[in-house]
Amino acid sequence: MIKTLSSSKFLIPAMAILAMLATSAGFYISLKKSQQSTQANPGIEGLFWPNPKQMNAFSMLDQNGESFGLTQLRGKWSFIFFGYTQCPDVCPITMAVMADVYKQLALEDNNVQVIFTSVDPDRDTTEILFSYVSYFNEHFIGLGGSTDMVDSLTKQIGIAYYLNKEDNADNYLVDHSASIFLFDPKARMVGKLSPPHQKDIIINQFKSIQQFIDAQQ
Amino acid sequence: MRNNKLIFIILLSLSNIAPHSAFANEVQDITITGAWIREAPPTVSTLAAYAKIMNQSNEKIILTSVSSPTFTRIELHLSKLVDGMAQMKKQDSLMIEAENYIELSPGAYHLMLFNPDRPLKAGDNVIIHFNFSDGSSSIIETPVKKRISDAHNHHHH
Numbered sequence: 001m002i003k004t005l006s007s008s009k010f011l012i013p014a015m016a017i018l019a020m021l022a023t024s025a026g027f028y029i030s031l032k033k034s035q036q037s038t039q040a041n042p043g044i045e046g047l048f049w050p051n052p053k054q055m056n057a058f059s060m061l062d063q064n065g066e067s068f069g070l071t072q073l074r075g076k077w078s079f080i081f082f083g084y085t086q087c088p089d090v091c092p093i094t095m096a097v098m099a100d101v102y103k104q105l106a107l108e109d110n111n112v113q114v115i116f117t118s119v120d121p122d123r124d125t126t127e128i129l130f131s132y133v134s135y136f137n138e139h140f141i142g143l144g145g146s147t148d149m150v151d152s153l154t155k156q157i158g159i160a161y162y163l164n165k166e167d168n169a170d171n172y173l174v175d176h177s178a179s180i181f182l183f184d185p186k187a188r189m190v191g192k193l194s195p196p197h198q199k200d201i202i203i204n205q206f207k208s209i210q211q212f213i214d215a216q217q
Numbered sequence: 218m219r220n221n222k223l224i225f226i227i228l229l230s231l232s233n234i235a236p237h238s239a240f241a242n243e244v245q246d247i248t249i250t251g252a253w254i255r256e257a258p259p260t261v262s263t264l265a266a267y268a269k270i271m272n273q274s275n276e277k278i279i280l281t282s283v284s285s286p287t288f289t290r291i292e293l294h295l296s297k298l299v300d301g302m303a304q305m306k307k308q309d310s311l312m313i314e315a316e317n318y319i320e321l322s323p324g325a326y327h328l329m330l331f332n333p334d335r336p337l338k339a340g341d342n343v344i345i346h347f348n349f350s351d352g353s354s355s356i357i358e359t360p361v362k363k364r365i366s367d368a369h370n371h372h373h374h
Contacts (some may be wrong), residue, residue, distance in 0.1 A: 092255060092257065127260075161302075171263065
C-alpha cells in the first residue's frame with residue numbers, strides 16, 4: 001500500500017494535508033482542554049455555570065426604607081430568598097438556619113449579606129420588615145416595596161409567588177419559592193440552594209461555589 | 218438521690234395522667250409529647266406549634282380540632298414543596314392509625330395559631346386543647362421556644 005502510494009504523485013500533498021489535519025486536531029484538543037480547565041461546570045451542586053445570570057437593574061426598598069438595587073448587590077456575596085413575615089413554618093425555619101450560616105461565615109470573615117425578600121407587599125411594610133429581619137440577625141437585610149418593585153427582582157430571578165386571598169382575605173397564605181439564590185460580588189446569580197435547608201450543607205455549597213467562581217477571575 | 222428519683226417518677230406519672238383526667242379511661246388512648254410553639258418576631262401574629270401525637274389504641278383516631286384560650290383560631294396545616302414552591306395546605310383533620318403516631322414537625326404537618334392575646338416569648342406556656350374523634354380531649358401546657366434545639370423530647374428523623 002505504502003509502496004504503491006509512494007510512487008504516486010499525490011504522496012507529498014497527501015502527507016501535507018494529513019500533517020495539517022493532525023496539527024489542527026491537536027490544537028483543537030488542547031484548546032478544548034484549556035476551556036475545560038477554566039469553564040466547565042465541575043459538578044458542584046446548585047452552581048449555575050457556565051452561564052450565570054447577570055442581573056439587570058431592579059429597585060426595591062430595604063428595612064430602613066432606603067432604595068436597594070444592583071449597586072447594593074455588588075462587592076459582596078449575597079444570599080437572597082423569598083417569603084412573608086406572617087409565614088409561621090417554612091420562613092422562620094429558613095431565617096433561623098441562615099442566622100446560623102451567617103454567624104459562622106461572618107466569624108470566618110466572609111464578605112456576605114443575607115437578604116430576605118417579602119413577596120407580600122400589602123402586609124409587609126418597611127417597619128414590619130425591620131422588626132422581622134432584626135429579630136433573626138441585626139445585619140440581615142429585608143426587602144419589600146410595591147408589587148412592581150417586588151416583581152423587578154422576582155421576574156429576573158425567574159420565580160413566581162401567589163397570594164391565596166380567595167381562601168381567606170385577612171389571614172391569607174402566600175406560596176413562594178423555597179430556594180435560596182446565591183449572587184457573586186459581580187451581581188451575577190451563580191447558584192441556587194434547594195430545600196430542605198441545613199446549616200452545614202449551605203456553608204459547604206457556598207464555599208465550593210465561591211472557590212470555583214474566584215478561580216475563574 | 219433516691220428521693221429525687223421518686224419525686225421525678227411521681228411527677229412523670231402526674232404529667233401523663235393530668236391531660237386526660239377529665240376523660241379517664243382505663244387505658245390511655247392518646248399521648249402527646251414534645252409540644253412546643255415557635256417564638257415569633259413581635260410583629261408576627263401567625264405562629265406555628267409542633268408535637269408528637271401517639272395513638273395507643275387498636276383503632277384509628279382522628280384529630281378533629283385544636284383550640285386555645287390564647288389564640289382566636291388554630292388550624293391544621295401541611296407545609297409542602299410543589300415544583301420548588303413552598304405551600305401550606307389547610308387540613309380538615311388528621312388521622313392517626315391504630316398503635317401509631319403522627320409527628321407535627323417543622324416543614325411538615327403543624328398547627329397554625331392565629332392572633333395571640335398577648336406577645337409570646339420563649340419561656341411562656343400556653344394551654345392547647347387537642348380534640349379527637351373518640352370524644353376525648355387532651356389539654357397540653359405548651360411551652361414557647363426559640364428553636365427546635367430547645368424543644369424537649371424532640372427527635373428529628
